[in-house]
Amino acid sequence: MMFEVRRYSADDADCWNALVAQSKTGLFLFDRRFMDYHSDRFEDVSALVLRDGEPVAALPASRHGDEAVSHGGLTFGGLIARSDLRTPDVIDAFDKALEGLRDWGVRKLTIKSIPAPFTTQPSGELDYHLWRRGFVLAGRDVSSIVPLRDPLSPSKAKLRDSKRAAKLGCEVRDTSLADFHPLLAEVLLARHGRDPVHSQDELVQLQAALPDRLLVRCAWLDGEPVAGTLLFRYGAVWHTQYLASNEAGRKANALDLVIASAMAEAASEGADWFSFGISMSGEELNEGLLWQKESFGARTILFDRWTGDL
Known part of the structure; x- marks a missing residue:
């Protein structure tokens, strides 16, 4: 399945929010009405992944030099993927998002994983792929x-x-x-x-x-x-x-x-x-x-x- 990637801009707000509503990790934190209240504090390098011109995944991200966090102003991050994407497609969409980040000057990425209770459907494929790509566990906090x-x-x-x-x-x-x-x-x-x-x-x-x-x-x-x-x-x-x-x-x-x-x-x-x-x-x-x-x-x-x- 062929994907393309573009850097998010304010013109994408409506299609971004529609994607969040259709995703299995569609927390309202990812809604641009929430994310953009502190847009002046972060340089946004979020990636929008498209198939046949239609958004199917997105990676919220903010840049700090040549490092990025998904996302610096949010509790959680990671790939927002449409619920009908299967595991290989989610993996390919994430790789395409990373390709975009590299093109925009990012060399290192931190992902704040979404714990399972906060998702609407199982979504462990991203953590699996992070491990497979050589990402390491940089922190682990106890929550109740x-x-x-x-x-x-x-x-x-x-x-x-x-x-x-x-x-x-x-x-x-x-x-x-x-x-x-x-x-x-x-x-x-x-x-x-x-x-x-x-x-x-x-x-x-x-x-x-x-x-x-x-x-x-x-x-x-x-x-x-x-x-x-x-x-x-x-x-x-x-x-x-x-x-x-x-x-x-x-x-x-x-x-x-x-x-x-x-x-x-x-x-x-x-x-x-x-x-x-x-x-x-x-x-x-x-x-x-x-x-x-x-x-x-x-x-x-x-x-x-x-x-x-x-």
Whole structure:
């Protein structure tokens, strides 16, 4: 099967998004309405692979000198392939994308693999081909996820603390970013000395473009949000992109109630998984953070990064 490749341009946004919608790794992160909110921070060298003039695969990528990452601004990367492509075709399409990257001056590539729960169909052929091409495992992070269809019971402490928060008057509500982001910024600055990765304006812009994908749930107490989460809704996976609790929220165990409520909502909406993200400090496991997640019944999946010369 003959493929051709061209470098992505803004004129390709509609066909790129249509491909994402037809792919088995079609996370909304790859939608150009999401990717392009921070386009000023990255030099885009994404490859669009075509057959008979029709896009069938794409490789999101950003360049940093003669090295590229798929993609520097995204949690995951790798090849976006139309669901009807068979394994040999996916391999050939990926090789064609790499050929394009080489022509555009890229000499080394890092791929952030998509864990299986986040895909709509099996898609292990890319990791296989990366290994076959001599790519090496450059990093492996521990992430935590709850199987909502057959969950482990939360710990007795989490069940108790969630009930306590409700008895103290905490109420979990759908909340605006205008109410949640100041809470998040306050907590991150006080506890970690940093700002959120996303500004409030950026998140508002993203939620306006993708309203069914970004959800905010907060526990309110005495008329104020005291704990909350920004959820990314990836089809079968609901992911806690941000979690925050101020001093009043911590005293009331409000975040435990927020998480328990969000997990119940995700299950009721037909989600299969509830994701908490990684528990790493550099290459070291953050066991305290991991304990919090596993207390809700989460267990480990891996976020892998592959790197290789082109």
